[in-house]
Every structure is written in C-alpha cells, then in structure tokens.
Amino acid sequence: xxxxxAAQAPFDASHARPVSGHRLQRRLLPWLLLAxxxxxxxxxTYLPIGRVAWESLHDKPHAxxxxxxxxxxxxxxxxxxxxxxxxVANNLIYAAGTVPASMALAxxxxxxxxxxxxxxxxxxxxxxxxxxxxxxxxxxxxxxxFLPGVGLFxxxxxxxxxxxxxWLGDPDVALxxxxxxxxxxxxxxxxxxxLAGLTTLPGEVxxxxxxxxxxxxxxxxxxxxPLLAPTTAFVLVIALINVLTxxxxxxxLTKGGPSNSTKLVLYYIYEQAHENFAYGKAAAASLLSVxxxxxxxxxxxxxxxxxxxxxS
Amino acid sequence: xxxxxxLAVAVALAPTATWAQTKIDFFFPVPVDGKLSRxxxxxxxxxxxxxxxxxxxxxxxxxxxxxxLKAQAAAKAGKPPAVVLMSANFVLDLKxxxxxxxxxxxxxxxxxxxxxxxxxFWPAVHANAIVDGDLYAIPFQNSTPLLYYNKDHFKxxxxxxxxxxxxxxxxxxAAKKLTRSDRMGFGLPxxxxxxxxxxxxxxxxxxxxxxxxxxxxxxxYDTPSMLGAAQFVEDLVFKHxxxxxxxxxxxxxxxTFLAGKVSMMLLSxxxxxxxxxxxxxxxxxxxxxxxxxxxxxxxxxxxxxxxGLSEEQKAAGWKFAKWLSSTETLGGWSRFTGYFSPxxxxxxxxxxxxxxxxxxxxxxxxxxxPYAKPWFATYQTVAVRKALEDEIQAVLNGKKKAPQAVKDxxxxxxxxxxxxxxxxxxKLP
Numbered sequence: 001x002x003x004x005x006a007a008q009a010p011f012d013a014s015h016a017r018p019v020s021g022h023r024l025q026r027r028l029l030p031w032l033l034l035a036x037x038x039x040x041x042x043x044x045t046y047l048p049i050g051r052v053a054w055e056s057l058h059d060k061p062h063a064x065x066x067x068x069x070x071x072x073x074x075x076x077x078x079x080x081x082x083x084x085x086x087x088v089a090n091n092l093i094y095a096a097g098t099v100p101a102s103m104a105l106a107x108x109x110x111x112x113x114x115x116x117x118x119x120x121x122x123x124x125x126x127x128x129x130x131x132x133x134x135x136x137x138x139x140x141x142x143x144x145x146f147l148p149g150v151g152l153f154x155x156x157x158x159x160x161x162x163x164x165x166x167w168l169g170d171p172d173v174a175l176x177x178x179x180x181x182x183x184x185x186x187x188x189x190x191x192x193x194x195l196a197g198l199t200t201l202p203g204e205v206x207x208x209x210x211x212x213x214x215x216x217x218x219x220x221x222x223x224x225x226p227l228l229a230p231t232t233a234f235v236l237v238i239a240l241i242n243v244l245t246x247x248x249x250x251x252x253l254t255k256g257g258p259s260n261s262t263k264l265v266l267y268y269i270y271e272q273a274h275e276n277f278a279y280g281k282a283a284a285a286s287l288l289s290v291x292x293x294x295x296x297x298x299x300x301x302x303x304x305x306x307x308x309x310x311x312s
Numbered sequence: 313x314x315x316x317x318x319l320a321v322a323v324a325l326a327p328t329a330t331w332a333q334t335k336i337d338f339f340f341p342v343p344v345d346g347k348l349s350r351x352x353x354x355x356x357x358x359x360x361x362x363x364x365x366x367x368x369x370x371x372x373x374x375x376x377x378x379x380x381l382k383a384q385a386a387a388k389a390g391k392p393p394a395v396v397l398m399s400a401n402f403v404l405d406l407k408x409x410x411x412x413x414x415x416x417x418x419x420x421x422x423x424x425x426x427x428x429x430x431x432x433f434w435p436a437v438h439a440n441a442i443v444d445g446d447l448y449a450i451p452f453q454n455s456t457p458l459l460y461y462n463k464d465h466f467k468x469x470x471x472x473x474x475x476x477x478x479x480x481x482x483x484x485x486a487a488k489k490l491t492r493s494d495r496m497g498f499g500l501p502x503x504x505x506x507x508x509x510x511x512x513x514x515x516x517x518x519x520x521x522x523x524x525x526x527x528x529x530x531x532x533y534d535t536p537s538m539l540g541a542a543q544f545v546e547d548l549v550f551k552h553x554x555x556x557x558x559x560x561x562x563x564x565x566x567x568t569f570l571a572g573k574v575s576m577m578l579l580s581x582x583x584x585x586x587x588x589x590x591x592x593x594x595x596x597x598x599x600x601x602x603x604x605x606x607x608x609x610x611x612x613x614x615x616x617x618x619x620g621l622s623e624e625q626k627a628a629g630w631k632f633a634k635w636l637s638s639t640e641t642l643g644g645w646s647r648f649t650g651y652f653s654p655x656x657x658x659x660x661x662x663x664x665x666x667x668x669x670x671x672x673x674x675x676x677x678x679x680x681x682p683y684a685k686p687w688f689a690t691y692q693t694v695a696v697r698k699a700l701e702d703e704i705q706a707v708l709n710g711k712k713k714a715p716q717a718v719k720d721x722x723x724x725x726x727x728x729x730x731x732x733x734x735x736x737x738x739k740l741p
Contacts, residue, residue, distance in 0.1 A: 062408060062731070064735070143563065147564050149573050150573050168559070169556075170559075254561075277405065
C-alpha cells in the first residue's frame with residue numbers, strides 16, 4: 001500500500017501548473033499521511049541499511065584507528081574466511097533440516113486438530129505451547145535435556161537401553177540438536193496458519209472429491225495440499241526468515257562450537273563485529289543476508305499474488 | 313510501581329541536590345549470579361552516601377561480553393561510562409581499538425607512580441593491567457583454575473580423600489580408579505572461552521607460556537609445552553578413557569560433577585561458592601596438577617575508564633575507581649563473591665584471617681596464587697583464542713591428532729595476528 005502511494009505522489013508533482021492552495025494541499029497530503037511511517041522506516045531501516053552498505057566498503061583495521069576505503073575487499077575477505085563459508089553451509093543444512101520438517105509437522109498437526117471439538121482445543125493449545133516459550137528460555141531448558149549422561153534425554157534413552165550421544169559437544173550431532181529444538185519450537189506456530197488456511201477451503205470441492213471416490217490420501221495429495229498453496233508459500237517465507245534471524249539457541253547452547261559446527265551466519269556476524277573488531281566484514285555479511293531476505297520477500301510476494309490469482 | 317515513584321522523586325530533586333556533584337556512570341557485569349549484582353548496587357550506594365562530590369549511577373550490564381558491547385555503544389553515542397568492570401583480557405584489545413584511556417596522567421596528578429600504585433597488587437595481576445608500559449586498568453576481582461574432587465568417590469575407589477593428585481601421573485592414576493561404567497574419573501570445561509583458559513593452565517603446568525606477556529603479536533601454540541598439553545587431553549579421552557569424548561561446556565560439567573557423574577574436574581575458583589552451596593557430597597579442592605611445574609593463569613575482571621569523558625568526569629571516575637579497589641572494599645567483595653582479592657593487604661585484616669580459617673577451600677585458592685601467571689591477551693584475543701579452541705575441540709572429538717592440531721592452531725593464530733605484527737614487530741626502517 002505505502003509503496004503505491006509513495007510512487008504516485010511525485011507523479012502528481014509532474015503536472016507543472018500554477019499551484020493553488022487547494023492543489024498544494026492535495027499534493028502534500030499523501031506525504032503528510034506517509035510521514036510517520038516514512039520517518040520511522042528511514043530512521044530504523046533505510047538509514048541503517050545505507051550505513052551498513054557504506055561500512056561494507058570500508059575497513060577500520062583494528063589497532064590503527066584509521067578508516068580506509070577498500071572497495072569489495074571486505075567481500076573477498078569474507079569468502080576467503082573458512083569460518084564464513086562454513087557458517088553459510090551450516091545455515092543451508094539448518095534450513096534443509098528445519099523448514100520442510102517443521103512445515104510438514106505443522107500441516108499434520110493442523111489436519112489432526114482441524115475439527116473444533118473440546119479435545120482438539122486442548123490439543124491445539126498443547127501444540128502451540130512451544131512457540132510461546134521464548135527461544136532463549138527454550139534453549140536453557142534444552143541445556144538440561146541435552147546434558148551428556150545425566151540429561152533427561154539420555155536418562156530415558158538409557159531406560160530403552162540406548163547410549164546417548166554428546167548432543168551439543170559432538171560436531172557431527174550438535175547442529176542437528178539445534179535443528180530438533182527449532183522444529184519443536186516452530187511447528188506449532190506454523191500450524192496456526194495451516195488451521196486458518198484449512199477453514200478457507202471450499203467445502204463443496206472436498207465433498208465432490210469424496211463423492212468421486214477419493215480416499216483420504218488422495219484428497220490430501222490432490223485437493224487439500226494444492227488448495228493450501230498460498231498458505232504454504234506464506235509459511236515457507238516465515239520459516240526461511242526464521243532460519244536467518246533466529247540465533248538465541250546458538251548463543252545460549254553452543255556459541256557456534258564445537259569447532260564452528262553450529263555457527264550460523266547471524267552468529268558469525270555478531271562474532272566478527274563484537275569479538276574481532278572486524279566491522280567491515282560484519283557489514284559485508286549483514287548486507288548479503290539482508291539482500292537475500294529482500295530477494296526472498298519480493299519473490300514470495302510475487303508467488304503469493306500468483307497463488308491468490310490461481311485460487312480466485 | 314514504587315520504584316517508578318522514587319525515580320520520579322529522584323529526577324525532580326536531582327537539579328537542586330546535585331549542583332556541585334559530578335555525575336558518572338559505572339557499568340558492571342555479573343558472570344555468576346544475581347546476589348552479586350545486589351551487593352554491587354549496595355556498594356555503590358555506600359559510596360554515594362559517603363561523600364558529596366561524585367554521584368555514581370551503577371548499571372548492571374549482563375555478561376562480560378555484553379558489558380563490553382554496551383560500553384562501546386554508549387561511548388559511540390557520546391555518553392561513555394566513566395568506569396567499567398571489564399574482563400581483564402579485553403584490556404589490551406580495547407586499548408588497541410582506542411576505546412579506553414591511560415591511567416598514567418591520573419597517577420601523576422596524585423603524585424604517585426605505576427610501580428607504587430601496583431605495589432600492593434599480586435605480581436600475577438600486573439601484566440593484564442599494563443599495555444605497552446602504561447597502566448590502563450585496575451585489577452578488581454580475580455580467579456584461577458582449581459582441581460575439584462568428590463571425597464566420597466575417592467573413598468569408594470580406595471583413594472585417600474585428603475591426598476588429591478598433585479601431578480599429571482597421579483591424576484591419571486586416580487582418574488582410572490575413579491572411572492566406572494556410569495561415571496567419569498575426570499572432566500574439563502571445554503566450551504569456548506573456558507577451553508582456552510584451561511589449555512593455558514595445562515600448557516603452563518607443562519612449563520609453557522602460551523603467549524608473549526609483553527607483546528600482543530605472539531602465541532606459543534606449536535611448542536612442546538602446548539603439544540604435551542594437547543596430547544594429554546587427547547590421551548585422557550582415547551588412551552586412558554577417563555574423560556568424556558566430545559566437548560562438555562562448563563555449566564554441563566559442574567552440573568554432572570554435582571550429580572556425582574564426574575569425580576574430578578578443573579574449574580574456576582569463582583565457582584567455589586556455587587559448588588559449596590549445591591554439592592550434596594563432601595568435596596575437596598587442590599592445586600591444578602603439574603607435569604613440569606605448578607602454574608595457573610589468572611582470570612577475572614578489572615576496572616577501566618572510557619574515552620570521551622570530561623576532565624571532571626575523569627577525575628570523579630578515578631576517585632570512585634580508587635575507592636572500589638581499596639583494601640576494605642576489595643576484602644569485603646572477595647569474601648562475598650569467592651573471587652580472590654588482587655590486593656595483598658586485605659589478607660592481613662582480621663576479618664579475612666577469620667574467613668580463611670572457616671573456609672579452607674578459599675585458603676587453597678589463595679595458596680595457589682604465588683604460582684599464578686597473567687591471562688592470555690593478544691591482538692584480537694578472542695579470535696586467537698578460538699583458533700586454539702577449535703583445534704582442541706576437534707581433538708576431543710577424535711577428528712584430529714594433537715600434533716596436527718597445535719600446528720594448525722598456530723598457523724591460524726599467526727594469520728589472525730599478521731596485520732598487527734606487520735605494523736609493529738615486522739615494520740622495519
């Protein structure tokens with residue numbers, strides 16, 4: 001909405017005619033109405049992005065106090081840094097591990113508790129519960145669950161005769177432990193969107209499918225899932241944004257270790273800026289991840305528009 | 313809601329009450345627990361009530377890392393905190409970044425010198441307060457690693473609970489006897505930050521130095537003393553099988569020790585009161601076992617002053633910092649927290665002698681002090697430390713052998729310090 005109004009305002013101005021007071025008012029009005037949100041966006045979004053873009057082209061070498069223009073030097077340094085490439089790889093694994101699993105679970109939960117019964121109301125609350133726990137608190141709980149040897153997880157595994165792993169201390173396992181926490185935490189939240197999506201499904205289509213002899217699986221596969229496509233697109237975007245913006249559990253549980261195995265891009269940025277005084281590299285990595293998020297939202301808005309058209 | 317009211321009253325009264333006062337901010341972290349934060353707030357109130365020239369606002373600012381971040385952010389915003397309690401090994405990096413000020417002019421104005429000022433401080437804490445020959449920090453709270461052991465486990469295993477292991481050989485021997493299918497004989501805190509400190513303790517106990525105390529561009533990772541330490545860690549897991557495979561974070565280690573699943577561990581003296589309060593079985597503490605010599609690194613926090621203060625604020629901050637680091641304050645803080653006092657004089661007071669008699673564990677920590685050495689601090693301290701930690705963590709997981717690990721750690725650390733080395737030791741006429 002705002003982008004349309006913003007685009008029209010300067011267009012109005014191109015009608016170069018003597019301006020009456022009334023006209024001036026009409027010309028200024030959209031800007032006035034936009035001013036509060038524009039100001040906030042400028043102060044907290046556009047200016048910082050511009051600042052980060054500027055910083056990503058400069059370097060202030062630690063212990064020199066000088067600011068130098070380095071062009072794309074920060075970006076080459078970034079891709080030469082094994083810790084960065086590994087954090088990108090970790091983030092890809094993390095996305096592949098969390099997004100499909102939490103979305104599939106969300107759809108499953110939504111289908112299971114779709115009908116409004118008293119039992120389902122309780123089930124919905126239980127399934128939604130993890131998403132209401134702040135990630136920091138959840139991570140602190142999982143610290144005790146994942147304690148090697150004496151944690152809850154190992155305790156119950158031992159009763160089954162299974163020897164647990166060092167869930168957060170083994171570089172082959174630690175990232176998957178974090179993926180497990182994320183899926184547990186996010187699936188219930190995505191379920192909400194699927195529940196809303198399910199209520200909008202046209203009943204006659206589902207009935208027609210049943211009358212035509214579809215079994216439950218076929219109804220899901222050929223009717224429900226395709227009709228839910230706009231919801232799926234929306235949830236996918238949220239899930240992907242979470243992949244790049246959730247980092248609390250890394251900070252609480254592993255700090256990116258052991259041996260960089262759980263270092264996600266956002267943690268890498270934090271580490272470069274605040275531990276290593278490498279603000280240029282941190283800015284370059286931030287700009288890359290912001291660009292990715294922007295591209296992602298543009299792409300998803302387009303897809304959703306198309307989805308909405310297809311549905312109507 | 314009451315605090316809001318009192319805040320409003322304070323704000324309303326402020327202009328009249330503080331006409332001659334200099335207002336300064338003091339940022340402090342609490343790495344351990346909440347009661348420390350209340351005690352610090354109480355101390356600041358005592359100071360504010362005791363005099364009229366300086367009004368200190370104390371702000372609890374989270375962990376050491378958060379405190380560094382917040383202090384830097386406040387300085388960038390033009391409101392630097394006058395005094396900050398900072399992790400002692402950040403002092404060098406903060407000086408190199410130009411964030412903190414030298415305390416030499418303030419010493420001079422007092423008519424004293426660095427040597428006189430530091431005379432009452434333990435020698436081990438000097439190096440972390442001095443950068444390039446100038447005083448930049450006042451040591452405030454300090455710790456060293458200690459060996460903690462479960463006395464009940466010692467009895468069960470037929471070991472004398474009053475004779476903890478003193479050497480690496482005795483440690484391995486005891487750990488083997490203590491290890492059972494459901495219990496590990498020994499454990500180390502192996503997460504980031506702790507791992508580096510522990511490797512410093514082990515390499516120093518093995519005769520090494522870890523880093524160059526006087527120059528920020530050198531670490532000694534690829535050396536026999538560090539190789540021996542790394543190999544020892546590898547052997548504890550894979551050869552002697554007395555330590556858990558994989559990385560165990562400090563909090564996880566202390567929890568398993570309290571649960572009786574680990575019989576001995578190295579942990580900070582700063583955890584003494586935590587273990588004392590939560591351990592059900594009797595426990596003992598002892599020096600970190602040696603291979604070549606007794607030696608441990610210092611840890612803890614120091615007071616620093618940020619750039620960008622007015623002359624009045626600087627003078628006010630200095631007054632407050634001197635009060636905080638006085639014999640009386642440091643003694644009380646040490647008894648309250650379990651940290652040891654960086655000053656020697658508090659230990660001559662009657663209260664402290666009484667306290668030591670009642671807390672024999674604190675006495676062990678104090679007795680280890682003469683063997684203490686400075687905490688590693690280099691150009692890019694954290695990254696250079698992680699260069700070693702990543703490799704040792706790989707060793708703990710069986711992904712790398714110790715000799716390769718120390719070689720790679722050295723290579724990565726040297727690459728990190730190269731920009732500094734190039735503009736200092738290798739910048740030649």
